Amino acid sequence: MTQYLMTVWHPNDYLPEPDEMQQIFADVDALNTEIQAAGQWVFGGGLMPAESATVVRSVDGTVTVTDGPFLETKEMFGGFWIVELPDLDAALDLAKRATVACRIPVEVRPFQPEP
Amino acid sequence: MGSPDRDSIARIFREEYGRCVSTLTRLLGDISLAEEAVAEAFLIAVEQWAELPPNPGGWITTTARRKAIDRLRRESTRDARHAEAALLNEPDDPQEVGPVRDDRLRMLFTCCHPALAAEARIALTLRILGGLQTSEIARAFLVPEPTMAQRIVRAKRKIRDAHIPYRVPRDADLPERLGGVLAVLYLIYNAGHSAASGPELNRADLCEEAVRLARLLSELMPDEPEVLGMLALLLLLEARRPSRTDSTGALVLLTDQDRSRWNRALIEEGHGLVRACLRRGAPGPYQFHAAINAVHTDAATAADTDWTQIVALYDQWMASAPTAVVALNRAVALAELAGPEVALGAVEPLDLTGYQPFWVARAELLVRAERPAEARQAFDRALALTENAVEHAHLTSRRASV
Numbered sequence: 001m002t003q004y005l006m007t008v009w010h011p012n013d014y015l016p017e018p019d020e021m022q023q024i025f026a027d028v029d030a031l032n033t034e035i036q037a038a039g040q041w042v043f044g045g046g047l048m049p050a051e052s053a054t055v056v057r058s059v060d061g062t063v064t065v066t067d068g069p070f071l072e073t074k075e076m077f078g079g080f081w082i083v084e085l086p087d088l089d090a091a092l093d094l095a096k097r098a099t100v101a102c103r104i105p106v107e108v109r110p111f112q113p114e115p
Numbered sequence: 116m117g118s119p120d121r122d123s124i125a126r127i128f129r130e131e132y133g134r135c136v137s138t139l140t141r142l143l144g145d146i147s148l149a150e151e152a153v154a155e156a157f158l159i160a161v162e163q164w165a166e167l168p169p170n171p172g173g174w175i176t177t178t179a180r181r182k183a184i185d186r187l188r189r190e191s192t193r194d195a196r197h198a199e200a201a202l203l204n205e206p207d208d209p210q211e212v213g214p215v216r217d218d219r220l221r222m223l224f225t226c227c228h229p230a231l232a233a234e235a236r237i238a239l240t241l242r243i244l245g246g247l248q249t250s251e252i253a254r255a256f257l258v259p260e261p262t263m264a265q266r267i268v269r270a271k272r273k274i275r276d277a278h279i280p281y282r283v284p285r286d287a288d289l290p291e292r293l294g295g296v297l298a299v300l301y302l303i304y305n306a307g308h309s310a311a312s313g314p315e316l317n318r319a320d321l322c323e324e325a326v327r328l329a330r331l332l333s334e335l336m337p338d339e340p341e342v343l344g345m346l347a348l349l350l351l352l353e354a355r356r357p358s359r360t361d362s363t364g365a366l367v368l369l370t371d372q373d374r375s376r377w378n379r380a381l382i383e384e385g386h387g388l389v390r391a392c393l394r395r396g397a398p399g400p401y402q403f404h405a406a407i408n409a410v411h412t413d414a415a416t417a418a419d420t421d422w423t424q425i426v427a428l429y430d431q432w433m434a435s436a437p438t439a440v441v442a443l444n445r446a447v448a449l450a451e452l453a454g455p456e457v458a459l460g461a462v463e464p465l466d467l468t469g470y471q472p473f474w475v476a477r478a479e480l481l482v483r484a485e486r487p488a489e490a491r492q493a494f495d496r497a498l499a500l501t502e503n504a505v506e507h508a509h510l511t512s513r514r515a516s517v
Contacts, residue, residue, distance in 0.1 A: 002278045087280040088230055089288075110277045 003042060003084050003111040004091040007077040010104045012050065014078075020103075027101035035083060035094070044081035082111075119167050128157060131172035132246030133331075137218035139179050140281060142202050146225075146243065146271045152179040152186075219244060220335045221281050223328075226270075227296040228279050235270035236299050237306070242267055244331070245324045255321050256306065296332065297345050297401060300325050304349050308356065326353055340395045344402030347388035351408035354381035366509040370417040382412045400441075403432035422451040439465045440472075447476050455483035471500035475510065487517045 016024060035041045050069040057064055069076065081098065085091050091108050099106040132153065139149035156179035160171075168174040180202055187199040226239040238256075241247045253263035273279065284292040307321025329346040336342045358372040367373075389409040392402045407428050414420040429445035443465055450458035459480050467473035474497035481490035494514035501507045 087278040088228075089280050089284070092230065108277075 001084050001086060002091075002113075003082055004088075005109045005111065006081040006083065006091070006095050006098055007107045007109070008079045008098070008102050008104060009075050009107060010078050011075055012073075014104070016103070024101065024103060028098075031097055031101045035081070040083045040085055040094070042082040042084055044079070044083075046079035047077070049078075050076045077107075118165050123167065124157070124161060124164075127167075127171045127175075129246040131175055133219055133222065133244040134172055135176045135179060136243055137222040138176050139183065140222060141218050142180060143183055143198055144201070144281075145275055147275070148183065149179075150243075152183040155179065155182045217335050219331065220283050223296055223332065223335075224283055224292060225274060225279055225281050227292075227299045228274070229292075229295055230277065230279060231270050231273060232266075233299075233302070235266050236295075237302055238263060238266050239270050240299055240328065241303065241321075241324060244328060247320075247324065251320070293336075293339060293341065297341060300329050300332070300345060300349070301401075303328070304352065308352065322349075322353060322356060325349055340392050340397045341399040341401050343388050343392050344399060344405045347385045347392065347405035348401055348408060350381045350385035350388070351405060351412050354378040354385065354412060360505065364505060366505050369411065372417075374415065377412065385409060385412070398431065398435060400432065400436050403428055403435075420451070422448055426452055439467050440470070443467060443470075443473055443476055447480075450480055450483070455480045459484060468496075469500070471497055474500065478510075478513070482513075482517055490514075490517050 032041070032044065035044075053069040055066050055068065055070050057066075079102075083091065083094060085094065088108070088110070091110075095106045095108045135153045135156070136146070136149045139152050140146050143149050143152070153175060156175045159178055159182075160175060184199055184202050187195040187202070222243060223240065226243060227236045231239070234256075238252055241252050241255075242249060249264050249267060250260050252267075253260040256263065283289075303321055304325035307323075307325065326346075326349050329342075329349050333342050333346045354377050355369075355372065357378070358374070358376040359367055361367050385405065386409050389402070389405050392398070392405070407425055410421050410425050410428070425448045426445065429441065429448055432441050433445060443462060446458045446461035446465075449461060459477070462473070462477055462480060465473065474493050478490050478493035478497055481487075481493055491514055494510055494517070498507060498510050498514070501510060
């Protein structure tokens with residue numbers, strides 16, 4: 001079995017209409033319930049906007065803290081799942097349903113295997 | 116010494132490489148390891164073969180498997196021990212133990228997986244199932260060898276790291292995934308046939324390779340009508356390829372081709388496949404495309420071409436899977452029945468302004484409609500989109516003759 005990270009990507013100014021947003025929440029909840037029932041769920045959740053991010057880095061032994069996301073990009077990832085599945089085809093099947101539920105693109109990426 | 120010469124070993128490499136690597140990949144769970152083991156087995160063959168063994172492919176597979184076991188024994192990781200157990204216990208040929216299909220079919224679906232970039236699918240398919248050297252593939256696609264090597268390495272790494280499965284897709288996914296495999300074969304043929312850029316119109320080795328892969332796929336999936344349609348289509352295109360250029364290397368259009376130079380054996384085989392497809396009654400785009408080419412190759416002279424039948428086939432094709440490109444080709448055929456003005460009426464609304472054949476078709480129809488100024492403009496648009504030197508020369512001379 002392999003663990004896959006599925007991230008959900010949206011433009012910075014992405015803000016669906018309230019009714020649409022409610023429907024997205026409902027669709028994602030239904031998908032989450034299915035993933036959990038199938039025993040594929042490891043973790044998942046939505047994130048607060050990128051401006052709520054803080055970056056901490058160590059340069060030459062000095063640790064600094066700066067406001068804002070690591071990358072200033074036009075698109076950011078707003079949520080993710082970690083799922084455990086047999087192979088990429090199974091992960092892509094799930095990601096196809098996830099992108100329909102979220103209405104925005106989903107990136108699938110495998111975790112490194114346990115050493 | 117009666118040992119086999121380099122040529123016969125090279126021939127066996129081309130014939131058996133895909134089968135051996137496909138089997139070893141199932142046993143080892145990794146394409147790169149399988150390739151290394153098979154390469155090592157071929158080196159041993161070159162040293163040891165006093166004469167060709169009765170089943171060279173089986174000899175290579177067994178030797179590669181033994182070498183892989185030796186190597187895994189030297190390594191002591193958990194994965195290596197697991198793989199060693201699989202190697203010791205799995206039969207070379209899984210068909211004896213259950214309804215498992217040829218490993219090459221698994222390999223074809225893995226190499227053509229939609230999660231790989233299109234150019235990587237083509238390169239991997241040619242490398243592993245075609246047994247071509249990376250340098251040969253690089254030359255065929257006019258990219259530096261390190262670029263092509265990198266492309267292949269990256270694709271193999273993604274297959275391993277993302278766990279792209281090594282299997283024939285389940286029935287529900289098969290039509291879509293098979294479409295992806297067929298698209299790769301067609302792209303390989305087209306890369307050889309129309310060579311989008313560069314001095315030579317044909318890169319024969321790619322055309323021959325695509326035909327060989329289509330034959331393999333039709334042996335592995337003989338019940339898929341679109342697979343037979345693809346093979347028929349490629350055979351009928353291949354039959355005419357020698358007459359597409361004249362002795363000076365200039366392009367010769369279908370109408371002007373010397374039909375005595377067409378390969379009758381390939382045409383007969385292609386026609387037989389088209390008839391077999393018709394009997395199945397499950398048409399699809401490649402079968403329509405093949406059937407249209409069957410009508411062309413059935414005509415003794417260009418004037419004998421049955422355009423009514425060709426337009427009827429395009430109508431059926433448009434009814435089942437309409438695309439702008441099919442509509443364009445239908446319009447060109449329609450010109451033969453209804454004249455250039457009617458055809459232009461069908462061509463003009465098509466949203467294909469970035470598609471070179473759209474401007475070529477338009478230009479030729481405008482010439483026939485005796486609208487020279489517009490024809491020259493259309494030739495200019497076509498020329499701006501043409502990279503192939505042979506085709507560029509052809510279009511330049513056509514423009515000058517208007």
